[in-house]
Amino acid sequence: MNQKDFLYKFHKHLNKPYSSFKELIEDALILMEKELGVDKIYFFNWYPQEEILSLEMLCSGGICTPLQEEIYLNKKSTLRKNLTVRTPYISKFMEYTTMYIEVEWNSVSEKSVKKHGVLRIERTDKNKPFTKKEAMFANEIAKELSHNMSNAQSDQYYATRLKRVDALNELSKIFATSMRIKDSVGYILSGIQKYFGFDRVRLYLEDKKAGEFFDGISVDLSSKITNIKLKNLTKQERDFISGMQNKFNAGSTESYIYLPLKVKQKQLGFLVCDNLLSRVNISYEDFIYLRQFSSQIALSLDNALLFDKVKELSNFDELTGLAVRRYFDQRLKEEVYRSKRFKTPFALIVADIDWFKNINDKMGHPAGDWVLKKVSEIIKNNLRQSDFCARYGGDEITMLLPRTNQKEAKQLAVRLQKKISELKMPKQFFVDTDIEISVSQGVSVFPKDGKTYTDIIKKADKALYFAKNRGRGGVFLYEEMMAKSRKKGVIRKK
Amino acid sequence: MNFWVLLDSGTNTIKNFEKLLCKFKSENPTIPVNLKVLTRQDMWKSIYTFKRYLKPQDAPDVIEIPHYWTTLLSQSEIIENLSSLDPKISVKSFLPQVQAHCYKSGTKNIYSLPWWMDVLAIHYRVDHLKAVCKNPQKELETWNGLFAVCEKLKTKFKAVEAYYPIQNADWRGSISIRSIFPCLWSKGVGLFNENFTKSMVGNKKFKEIISSYLKLATNKNIPVLKERGSLGNMMLGKASMILTRRHGLDMFESTKQKFKVETTKFPMTGNKEVNYLSGINLAIASGGKNKKHALIFLKWLAKPGNQKEYAKSIEAFPTSTTAFNNLIKASPTRFHIYKEIVKNSKVLPNILVCGTAVEILNKVLALNVRDIARGKYKEKNLFDMLDKSCQEINYLLSLYKK
CATH class of the missing domain: 3.30.450.40 (GAF domain)
Known part of the structure; x- marks a missing residue:
């Protein structure tokens, strides 16, 4: 040739x-x-x-x-x-x-x-x-x-540009469909990591009250999504983030990108993407693409935050901060299913503030509200993270205790009873004399006392009623109630 | 099945692997193996992204990795837990120096198997050294001794065009941090402190030792970034020594008629003799499709006979205890010193940030070597870069712990 x-x-x-x-x-x-x-x-x-x-x-x-x-x-x-x-x-x-x-x-x-x-x-x-x-x-x-x-x-x-545009389209779809903040952020971060190939992608949200960034979510090399608690970060990383906070303009250096996320000048949070481990340089192009996208990310976040807020308001009682009845019922049903599946016990405590109507009538509703709030606070502060409580009725509070047996549930109830009894009404509410604050509590356990959620509630209620009739301020297990009732001949043995 | 390998033997890598793969094929005809060769740099970049970017049929099944990458890759779920694939898998038959790097740090799960290793030593031409030294082995025992010998050699061979006392074994023609570890360890410093909570890169001793090593280049004892052929070549008489991790058994035995080569330990900068042992392991990539075949292949490669054959072809050492001891026994006397060198050797720690720390330092060295080549090297710049690197490594340690 x-x-x-x-x-x-x-x-x-x-x-x-x-x-x-x-x-x-x-x-x-x-x-x-x-x-x-x-x-x-x-x-x-x-x-x-x-x-x-x-x-x-x-x-x-x-x-x-x-x-x-x-x-x-x-x-x-x-x-x-x-x-x-x-x-x-x-x-x-x-x-x-x-x-x-x-x-x-x-x-x-x-x-x-x-x-x-x-x-x-x-x-x-x-x-x-x-x-x-x-x-x-x-x-x-x-x-x-x-x-x-x-x-x-x-x-x-052109092929690279097309790939990036495809990636951004895919991410847009993810952003549009995610509503709950937890889901949204996880999907957003995973999507960014997948399409841009970063070692780590982190999102820090802003605490509006404190005016500083707190808590966040991270996706690392193994693609696992983890929550970041600011208090668990090392001093070096906190310094790194504080340094970022002060840089409100988006910027990038070779191994990391930081982007403030704003909606109408309101800063929601901060996105940080890095290749600190791999040391692969982040291209200026990638930075530009992400920056163009940041407003969409911020909007999606804002929507998700709003959605969560609405949901929160509908699920929680404004006065006490406890869950509402509807939400508690839902959780109780879930717990019944879970406990049946994994063959684990759980306990239900129903607490009722003693002489609550009296407090409202004699001291006024503000006093009643104060009592409700304080009792709720004590209950919330003494439960484990896995426990769940709700304002079930006017002055009735229920507590769901997963993986708890009778003995443990009673111990908790007795502890709560003691702490609540130490509450002192503020002087501003006094009319004639001081009033002692107490709760009566009934306890039932799954599966011993019932195998359905209605059964469990019914049994706890009965135990509560028994406690009320025995002079208020008491704690009774359903089983105890049955035993005492049998003794008295109230309930005839079959 | 896709097998991604490092550039173990430069231009001969593919040839050496093909011999081995032919043997595997004859014993396992139903398991085809496709070979892909990557430079260490490319492998480093690829491991982070192949799970995301490659189609399953293109993703690797078995990969060759420096052994200190094991924790990084296992923590990032880039390689498979071999103990879960085969509960009977064990590393007891391998040399003790390389066993720890098979595990994910802090666990008893094996994630990679030892494949081959090499260890730093000096090979020198007896004719050249005897011309300037009474007792070359003795004079090369210390770092200052090495420099003194280099000066004598430069004087002796000044008429030889493109002569350097030391041939540069680095394929890039540059200087790697891995060549400097014995100097650092001999003086009691390393990349990290004992608990791996802090980096020692900003330590005064550390910086001084790096500077001292670079003096080999600034004093023109070793060529850097030169056109090939002018690199100073022992075989052509344009160099007298080489600091290398390869044993050069075949290459130097073939020169027996023209000149003799001896091997001695890496010179000490301090009171301790600590040699650098570099291990290469095999792992199964978690993105691969053929995990069953991958395991068969991996275990076959790790057999003493296959290890020995492959290691011999690349002038390195097998990691199986039996194969290593047999190799020493069967080799010429020059080789026997390796038993002691390996015994007194140390390895890089198997922690998550070690690979990144090495990359950071290699970048620093590459920049400074370029400055040396340009005649613009300044020790202050080197020290500043090392200080900055120390901060970066400390930050990584705080993020990723062990």
């Missing part, structure tokens, strides 16, 4: 979409090695500012291997001078015949010279040095390679 034909075939072969430059270079080097009849061809990337040639790949015997080698070319070096004037350079330092050729192409349409790297071509047979004709032919092939690399560069640029 003559040289012209080969150049045409070479260009045609490489004129196709490649997923990376490496693939294109591989293809090109294999063809070149065969056509030029050489033993090795290396492709170097050229970094003119650092004055470094950095090896990308070697082709030898039709096999391409990625390699690492760096050569510093100062301005005075003969190699550098030859490359500058675009002349193939035959090296005198090598053990065998070596030629360097710059891979560049003069784009007439763009009126610019595109430089893509340098080839090093080696022939181990010392008796066959490169001729001038061979050097010129190699130079022509290098130009053709550069031409193809320019085309591939454009293709890859």
